[in-house]
Amino acid sequence: MLARLSKREKQDMHISGVHTVLPDHRYEQAEIIEAFSRLTEADRDLLEHFRAATGVRGRNLALALEDYGKLDSFTRANEAYAEIALDLAERAVLGALAKADVPPEKVDHLMFCSSTGLATPSLDARLAQRAGLRDDVRRVPVFGLGCAAGAAGLARLNDYLRGWPAHVALLVCAELCSLTLQRDDTSVAGALAGTLFGDGAAAVVATGRGPGPEVVATRSKLYPGTGHLMGWEIGRHGFRVVLDPGLIGFVEQVVGGDVRTFLADYGLTPDQVGTWICHPGGPKVIDTIAGVLGLPASVFAVTLESMREHGNLSSVSVLHVLQRTRGRPGQPGLLLALGPGFSAELVLLHW
Numbered sequence: 001m002l003a004r005l006s007k008r009e010k011q012d013m014h015i016s017g018v019h020t021v022l023p024d025h026r027y028e029q030a031e032i033i034e035a036f037s038r039l040t041e042a043d044r045d046l047l048e049h050f051r052a053a054t055g056v057r058g059r060n061l062a063l064a065l066e067d068y069g070k071l072d073s074f075t076r077a078n079e080a081y082a083e084i085a086l087d088l089a090e091r092a093v094l095g096a097l098a099k100a101d102v103p104p105e106k107v108d109h110l111m112f113c114s115s116t117g118l119a120t121p122s123l124d125a126r127l128a129q130r131a132g133l134r135d136d137v138r139r140v141p142v143f144g145l146g147c148a149a150g151a152a153g154l155a156r157l158n159d160y161l162r163g164w165p166a167h168v169a170l171l172v173c174a175e176l177c178s179l180t181l182q183r184d185d186t187s188v189a190g191a192l193a194g195t196l197f198g199d200g201a202a203a204v205v206a207t208g209r210g211p212g213p214e215v216v217a218t219r220s221k222l223y224p225g226t227g228h229l230m231g232w233e234i235g236r237h238g239f240r241v242v243l244d245p246g247l248i249g250f251v252e253q254v255v256g257g258d259v260r261t262f263l264a265d266y267g268l269t270p271d272q273v274g275t276w277i278c279h280p281g282g283p284k285v286i287d288t289i290a291g292v293l294g295l296p297a298s299v300f301a302v303t304l305e306s307m308r309e310h311g312n313l314s315s316v317s318v319l320h321v322l323q324r325t326r327g328r329p330g331q332p333g334l335l336l337a338l339g340p341g342f343s344a345e346l347v348l349l350h351w
Contacts, residue, residue, distance in 0.1 A: 012165060013158040013215040015349075017100030017205040018323040020316065021091040022060035022198075023084065029056050033195065035065040040183045042191045050195040055283055059198035059311040062176040074238035077179045081117030085174040086126055088201035093131045093172060096203035100210070104132035107205075108167035109160050111140045113149035113315050115232070115340075116175045116239065127172065146230065147279050148339025149173055149315035150202070150322075154347050155218035157206045165208030174201040175314035180232075180239040189243040196282060198311035202319035213327055217348040219262045223254065226342035247342075248284050255344060256292030259336065262346050266332075274331030275351070276300055279318040280307035281338060289336075315339075327351035 027035075033051050037044045062084045063071075071077045089112070097104055110133060112124035119126075122141035127133075145152050153171040160169050177197035182190055206215075229247045233240040263269060270293045278286060280303045290297050297304070306321050313320060318337045327333050333349040 012208055013161045013206050014208070014210045015154070015204060015212040015215070015322070016102065016207045016210045017096040017098070017212070018202065018319060019092050019095030019099055020200060020202040020320040020323050021088045021095065022200040022310065023062050023088065025061045025064050026058060027061060027065060028058045029195070031065065032059060032061070035068070036181065036194050039069055040181065040194070041186050042194055043186065046188065046191040047195055050192050053283070054196050055308050056196060056311045057308050060200060061178045062199045063178070068178070068181060071179065071181070074236065077238055078117050081176050081179050082119045082123065085114065085117060085176055085201065086123050086130070089123065089127050089172050089174045089203070090130050092201040092203035093127065093170065096170070096205045100205035100207070102168055102205055105134050106168050107133050107137055107170045108164065109138045109157070109169040111142065111153050111156060111169070111171050113142045113145055113153050113171070113173045114175060115144055115146045115149065115314060116177055116180055118143070123174070124172070144340065145315065146339040147281060147312070147314050147317070148337045148341070148343050148345045150279065150318040151335055151337035151345035151347055152220065153315070154204065154206070154215065154335065155220065155345060157204070158215045158218055161206060161208050167208065169206045171204040171206065172201065173315040173319060175199065175316050177314055180241065182237060182240050185240060189241050192243060193241040196312050198313050200310070200313045200316045200320070202316045202323070204319060213333065213349045213351045215347060216332070216350050217266060219346045221258050221344040221346070223342045226250065227340070229342045231340040248288055250342065251285060251338065252288045252292055255289060255338070258344060259293060259334070259346065262348070263334070266348060268332060270295055272332065273334050274328040275325060275333030275349070276303070277318060277321050277325050277333060277335040278303045279337035280304065280312055280321065282312065283307070285338070
């Protein structure tokens, strides 16, 4: 396996620690639907339909349910984002560093990804100080990668460590999807978002050498002319979700072939991949990916369980799945996520 990866191409990034932190406010799905149906103009029958279709049992939310009514402007929602995302991110960073047995002052590079709020100075500047990172840490804040950011972030850390193999790199993703709730959004996409997306933060410590799975190769794929499939409509109201009905059909059309081509470049076929780590975009997305790759749904068991228990955490989800995954020693694994653009991010791993 991995026969086509030459010594010159070998990248040697190891994932040494992964830690996910979810907000303390935990609710069953029925409680959330009831509260959001009173707060918004979303159709109650549509919310109930998606509640059944997604299979999400419960979610952790940034705020207590009774406090969402106080978010009467984008300013208030964004203020809550900056405060809560920073707290969750700090806890995630300290947890990941502890798992990797790396002190904060050893971190050389910090990449911070989020698509559910805005702040300048960017949250990574505040996070670096609160978590005890050095004042010369190299920071890269990234906005707009959406659900793909967890996988894309790992790929960009890998790029960095190829140039600086003795360094320690840190990826942080923080998403508070519930704070983007739109009271006047009566769209199908808005109802789906209200039943599917949750909140959380995750951090990954990556080193040139060390324990944990090794990143063997990465690939990014951008599909021109597909920006309408997924993203935000941003205005005075804040962030309004865009989810085009054609998304599933497009995933079915292109993703399978691109995954197969990527694996083939390293002498692999989908059935030779021992571990699959997929962003839980929704049950239809997961079923579609399994179908086009000719895989049983069981290979995405951890992905499906993450979605059922916590919903779609945007960029945090694939890192949450990674944390809960136990790869097969000596076997390749594939981590993949889809996001706005429309785009796909693929990371080939080896345990």
